Amino acid sequence: MSLQDDLKALRQQALLRISAAKTLKELNEERVKELGKKGSLTEVLRGMKDLSADERPEVGALANEIRNALTDRIAERQALLEKEVLDAQLAEEQIDVTLPGQPAIQGQPHVLQQIIEGLEDQFMGMGYQIIEGPEVEQDKYNFEMMNLPKDHPARDMQDTFYISDELLMRTQTSPVQARTLEQHDFSKGPLKMISPGRVYRRDTDDATHSHQFHQVEGLVVDKHITMGDLKGTLLAVAHQLFGEDHDIRLRPSYFPFTEPSVEVDVSWGPVTPDTKPEEIEWIEVLGAGMVHPNVLEKAGVDSSVYGGFAFGLGPDRFAMLKYGVEDIRNFYLNDVRFLTQFDQKG
Numbered sequence: 216m217s218l219q220d221d222l223k224a225l226r227q228q229a230l231l232r233i234s235a236a237k238t239l240k241e242l243n244e245e246r247v248k249e250l251g252k253k254g255s256l257t258e259v260l261r262g263m264k265d266l267s268a269d270e271r272p273e274v275g276a277l278a279n280e281i282r283n284a285l286t287d288r289i290a291e292r293q294a295l296l297e298k299e300v301l302d303a304q305l306a307e308e309q310i311d312v313t314l315p316g317q318p319a320i321q322g323q324p325h326v327l328q329q330i331i332e333g334l335e336d337q338f339m340g341m342g343y344q345i346i347e348g349p350e351v352e353q354d355k356y357n358f359e360m361m362n363l364p365k366d367h368p369a370r371d372m373q374d375t376f377y378i379s380d381e382l383l384m385r386t387q388t389s390p391v392q393a394r395t396l397e398q399h400d401f402s403k404g405p406l407k408m409i410s411p412g413r414v415y416r417r418d419t420d421d422a423t424h425s426h427q428f429h430q431v432e433g434l435v436v437d438k439h440i441t442m443g444d445l446k447g448t449l450l451a452v453a454h455q456l457f458g459e460d461h462d463i464r465l466r467p468s469y470f471p472f473t474e475p476s477v478e479v480d481v482s483w484g485p486v487t488p489d490t491k492p493e494e495i496e497w498i499e500v501l502g503a504g505m506v507h508p509n510v511l512e513k514a515g516v517d518s519s520v521y522g523g524f525a526f527g528l529g530p531d532r533f534a535m536l537k538y539g540v541e542d543i544r545n546f547y548l549n550d551v552r553f554l555t556q557f558d559q560k561g
């Protein structure tokens with residue numbers, strides 16, 4: 216066989232093998248095998264040295280043609296295989312944008328926080344300041360300045376966690392009244408504040424008692440504050456929390472820091488002009504009254520000039536009434552199944 220025949224046979228077989236390469240790796244191996252330095256084409260061309268000068272250009276031209284043909288076929292095949300690889304990858308990584316997403320779990324304010332923030336918004340709208348006080352409190356502010364000297368019997372109403380003789384976990388937010396009165400500069404205007412926060416009592420936890428709960432204290436002191444102002448304010452609170460059609464009623468009561476003192480009930484259902492008084496169910500929700508002159512005087516405020524009202528309400532109790540929660544401990548267990556029921560997003 217002539218060298219030309221060898222070359223033609225090589226071309227035919229090489230083209231077949233190139234077309235048969237199934238992967239890019241196989242194709243590359245084939246390229247090396249056919250066109251590489253030690254490849255079959257080079258091998259055949261080694262025989263050129265034995266040819267006559269007449270034959271060489273012809274064989275050389277054929278060899279070039281074969282090299283080009285093989286190079287083209289390899290490039291073609293390579294393009295095809297690369298496309299296959301890409302297609303396979305795209306198919307595998309395909310994302311179905313119509314699949315429902317995985318919802319992100321979104322947090323929300325605790326139900327008590329919702330109640331407290333509702334009150335904060337409301338009172339800020341009425342020009343009140345929001346003031347916080349310490350939970351570890353001095354006996355002086357928690358009791359003495361609130362008109363409860365050491366031997367006062369009403370101290371028993373609030374079983375206290377004492378830290379030392381003078382330090383305790385505050386049993387009420389009322390000490391913030393004393394702290395604020397002490398600081399307030401009345402030449403700059405009236406004092407209007409609420410103070411939300413945690414309070415502590417040495418109670419045994421049960422459905423209606425918790426050793427830790429919340430209060431929101433309110434205090435307004437100025438020159439001509441009346442009980443009418445107190446009632447109007449608390450009515451606004453009841454409307455915000457329970458609905459515009461609920462009413463409130465004040466009953467005489469006793470607190471050492473207010474005189475007169477009242478207990479405030481809110482109507483369980485709506486009250487319209489047609490509702491008969493005996494049909495209304497009243498629920499006690501908070502304590503309030505006109506600030507006792509002693510509280511003002513102990514804080515250095517002239518009680519012959521200034522007076523005001525105060526109230527203390529329990530967001531825990533409000534939330535229980537509003538949502539029909541029967542066990543106060545639910546608020547403190549942090550069970551998300553309970554808490555997500557009060558999702559504001561609806």
Ligand code: DAH
Nearest residue numbers: 387473502503504525526527
């Ligand atoms: N501090 C009282 C308590 O914890 C609640 C209270 C009653 C606060 C009457 C007040 C008030 O400011 O005027 O039982």
